[in-house]
Amino acid sequence: MNDLTPDREDRVAKLKGLGCSRKRVEDARFTQGKGNYVDDIKLPGMLHGDFVRSPYAHARVVSIDASAALALDGVVAVLTAKDLEPLGLHWMPTLAGDKQMVLADGKVLFQGQEVAYVVARDRYVAADAVELVEVEYEELEVIVDPFKALQSDVVLREDIAGETSGAHGERRHPNHIFLWEEGDKSATEQVIDSADVVAEEMIYYHRTHPCPLETCGCVASMDKVNGKLTLYGTFQAPHVVRTVASLLSGIEEHNIRVVSPDIGGGFGNKVGVYPGYVCSIVASIVTGKPVKWVEDRMENLMATAFARDYWMKGRISATKDGKITALEAKVTADHGAFDACADPTKFPAGFFHICTGSYDIPVAYVGVDGVYTNKAPGGVAYRCSFRVTEAAYFIERMIELLAIELGMDAAELRRINFIREDQFPYQSALGWEYDSGDYHTAWDKALAAVDYDGLRAEQATRLEAFKRGETRKLMGIGLSFFTEIVGAGPVKNCDILGMGMFDSCEIRIHPTGSAIARLGTISQGQGHATTFAQILASEIGIPADSITIEEGDTDTAPYGLGTYGSRSTPVAGAATALAGRKIRAKAQMIAAYLLEVHDNDVEFDVDRFVVKGAPERFKTMAEIAYAAYNQAIPGVEPGLEAVSYYDPPNMTYPFGAYICVMDVDVDTGEVHIRQVYALDDCGTRINPMVIEGQVHGGLTEAYAIAMAQEIAYDDMGNCKTATLMDFFWPTAWETPHYTTDHTETPSPHHPIGAKGVGESPNVGGVPAFSNAVHDALRPLGLRQLHMPHDHWRIWKAANDLGLHG
Numbered sequence: 001m002n003d004l005t006p007d008r009e010d011r012v013a014k015l016k017g018l019g020c021s022r023k024r025v026e027d028a029r030f031t032q033g034k035g036n037y038v039d040d041i042k043l044p045g046m047l048h049g050d051f052v053r054s055p056y057a058h059a060r061v062v063s064i065d066a067s068a069a070l071a072l073d074g075v076v077a078v079l080t081a082k083d084l085e086p087l088g089l090h091w092m093p094t095l096a097g098d099k100q101m102v103l104a105d106g107k108v109l110f111q112g113q114e115v116a117y118v119v120a121r122d123r124y125v126a127a128d129a130v131e132l133v134e135v136e137y138e139e140l141e142v143i144v145d146p147f148k149a150l151q152s153d154v155v156l157r158e159d160i161a162g163e164t165s166g167a168h169g170e171r172r173h174p175n176h177i178f179l180w181e182e183g184d185k186s187a188t189e190q191v192i193d194s195a196d197v198v199a200e201e202m203i204y205y206h207r208t209h210p211c212p213l214e215t216c217g218c219v220a221s222m223d224k225v226n227g228k229l230t231l232y233g234t235f236q237a238p239h240v241v242r243t244v245a246s247l248l249s250g251i252e253e254h255n256i257r258v259v260s261p262d263i264g265g266g267f268g269n270k271v272g273v274y275p276g277y278v279c280s281i282v283a284s285i286v287t288g289k290p291v292k293w294v295e296d297r298m299e300n301l302m303a304t305a306f307a308r309d310y311w312m313k314g315r316i317s318a319t320k321d322g323k324i325t326a327l328e329a330k331v332t333a334d335h336g337a338f339d340a341c342a343d344p345t346k347f348p349a350g351f352f353h354i355c356t357g358s359y360d361i362p363v364a365y366v367g368v369d370g371v372y373t374n375k376a377p378g379g380v381a382y383r384c385s386f387r388v389t390e391a392a393y394f395i396e397r398m399i400e401l402l403a404i405e406l407g408m409d410a411a412e413l414r415r416i417n418f419i420r421e422d423q424f425p426y427q428s429a430l431g432w433e434y435d436s437g438d439y440h441t442a443w444d445k446a447l448a449a450v451d452y453d454g455l456r457a458e459q460a461t462r463l464e465a466f467k468r469g470e471t472r473k474l475m476g477i478g479l480s481f482f483t484e485i486v487g488a489g490p491v492k493n494c495d496i497l498g499m500g501m502f503d504s505c506e507i508r509i510h511p512t513g514s515a516i517a518r519l520g521t522i523s524q525g526q527g528h529a530t531t532f533a534q535i536l537a538s539e540i541g542i543p544a545d546s547i548t549i550e551e552g553d554t555d556t557a558p559y560g561l562g563t564y565g566s567r568s569t570p571v572a573g574a575a576t577a578l579a580g581r582k583i584r585a586k587a588q589m590i591a592a593y594l595l596e597v598h599d600n601d602v603e604f605d606v607d608r609f610v611v612k613g614a615p616e617r618f619k620t621m622a623e624i625a626y627a628a629y630n631q632a633i634p635g636v637e638p639g640l641e642a643v644s645y646y647d648p649p650n651m652t653y654p655f656g657a658y659i660c661v662m663d664v665d666v667d668t669g670e671v672h673i674r675q676v677y678a679l680d681d682c683g684t685r686i687n688p689m690v691i692e693g694q695v696h697g698g699l700t701e702a703y704a705i706a707m708a709q710e711i712a713y714d715d716m717g718n719c720k721t722a723t724l725m726d727f728f729w730p731t732a733w734e735t736p737h738y739t740t741d742h743t744e745t746p747s748p749h750h751p752i753g754a755k756g757v758g759e760s761p762n763v764g765g766v767p768a769f770s771n772a773v774h775d776a777l778r779p780l781g782l783r784q785l786h787m788p789h790d791h792w793r794i795w796k797a798a799n800d801l802g803l804h805g
């Protein structure tokens, strides 16, 4: 038919399918400032909301006087808990099965808590009116320490004071939320108590915050004539928001449309439901006008979802020759004022029980106590699949400490305890089934790449020079080997508020051979529009450039649970491949008909179906698509569409080997990072360039978290880090240089063998940076230094070790 048949390699290249470093299609608009974010949405007659927030961390609200605010020109309404109460909306359910005040009801429990919601003509009038609302508070005793909270007579949550059990079982104190346990407690204790070698330490993973470039916000627009509510917002899970909004408001779900437009970074911050959304919806219903709420940076850092804040008491035991025999973790988790953690319902501590890491540990126990304090609620997976970064940091610190006890090289200790390749699928002592891995190969590749032995020799020379007084800089080699767990579902284990964690893809091929695919996930910068088109290109033989990927509009996208926990590739990516295969199956019937052969006599080849044994007889996908619409084919419906809902049989277990080399100046506490090497194995790689970008971004966040970034409170519960003056955000100036590398061990159960990768660099990066600091000061006696390792804390550690003379 064609005079020239392009050769096969060219045809593959033209698709820009799997494995191609296709340039990101979304960047044309992002780099030109042409993105469409929530704050770009301007609807006719739109009003603006702003919050009156509590200056106190714990106080009774005696009275609220809004009269001066209401008198200000342009102010439309001031909502308080009293206004929301008749609607039953003064409290709302959290994703963790707790409830949270939408507006202060009787008292406030953290600094920055929402007290009243002002609605005005514009954002400036709203801000002025906030200043005019007079709230009388009566200060109460503040508790910021979770250990003290469990001893104190001060009851933080008076609303549930008498309840001896909550969403996750028994509560043993009014400020206790749950005790969640996994593994064999007594067997673990027995092994550790009688072991040859034991390392024991309290590891703290401090409180921090995802702090995306774009803060959280929404525009609620109630069309009273048609009874339709449209909600635009920075949502990482738009369908979940629709369902929750319907359940809370009583508006039927088909009358609610939720739209996530472009999102300027999510990092877990935009998974939960915030009072701003509820108040904006109510305000729009009451006023009949669209209402916009967009928080500022201080509000974002002070009041929306924090991350981490895990106190992890660990014990790990081994034989004299270094074989690990048991692991125990007793965690105190500071959840702040409300348990608003975003974890699958059955796992109130997320997937923390991946904390046996990459090692074959025969027996283990984890116990996590959730505790209320006077801090902001949240507990989100800031670039880590549900508490996995805490788990990885914990085990990678415990390994280093065990190496000290054993007097063994920490790289070797890891090697002799890795799960071996022939042990996969591997059943962990804490209940997970690791799908695939080849840790030894990855580790050897990493150590060789950085010349590990050479580095150790250099470090020893440097230490001698330090001891002779010839240098004040010590060299640290930070090792980290991590196993991530991403891609929640399966539905049988994983749900959020009862909503099963599957995902979906719906494809429509147009008659001229281009296509649109819609997914239940939503990109916040990851590049889904680029990469999901690549999966499809390889599956259906239509060039990625001819496929539009659309996400985030619940009126058009199939139902899905959204994007977080690196689940898009493992779940929605699988749905995409399978929907593509349905298209291909129908295309095969059409091709066979057009080529006048039996269905089984044609086979798929890159971008066409060819007659087996006669490759010159073929129909391209474009020809097939045209015929699907325009030719009567006996026994086949017109059109070429498919939809797939995918419930994964298991999660995927990406892994990696990260090594950081740094010099630590003991006199100033400054560090100079020489090298960061990151080897990732995320199974089949869809787009190597996107992966590299993901790793760079995640490493930068890991660097920030390990070295300086934190949400800190004083004893009065004042948040000391609510601006970017105090909250560390690395710029190009501080950010180190990265070297990326990979191995490729496909997931055996994922249709294209892909695993997630977006979170891996955080999970693997934090221990690499932190271990490097520890490694530098270890020969001089340092055991454990809590993060973040800012200059002051490193200086202080050196001082405590007597290094300042």
Ligand code: PCD
Pocket (backbone or CB within 6 Å): 236, 264, 265, 266, 267, 268, 269, 380, 381, 382, 383, 384, 385, 386, 524, 525, 526, 527, 528, 531, 532, 563, 564, 565, 566, 567, 568, 569, 570, 682, 683, 684, 685, 686, 687, 688, 690, 691, 694, 697, 754, 755, 756, 757, 758, 759
């Ligand atoms: N194998 C493979 C894998 C993957 N990939 C690619 O890469 C990315 C990613 O992916 P994943 O891993 O699947 O993930 P996703 O789901 O999509 O996403 C999520 C993530 O993502 C990350 N990254 C990022 N980036 C950006 N730019 N932005 C943002 O925001 C962000 N975030 C972060 C986070 S935090 Mo969470 O939420 O915390 O839980 S989770 C998370 C995409 O595009 C994909 O396609 C490829 O290529 N291959």
Ligand SMILES: [Cu+]
Pocket (backbone or CB within 6 Å): 350, 380, 381, 382, 383, 384, 385, 386, 387, 388, 389, 390
């Ligand atoms: Cu996490």
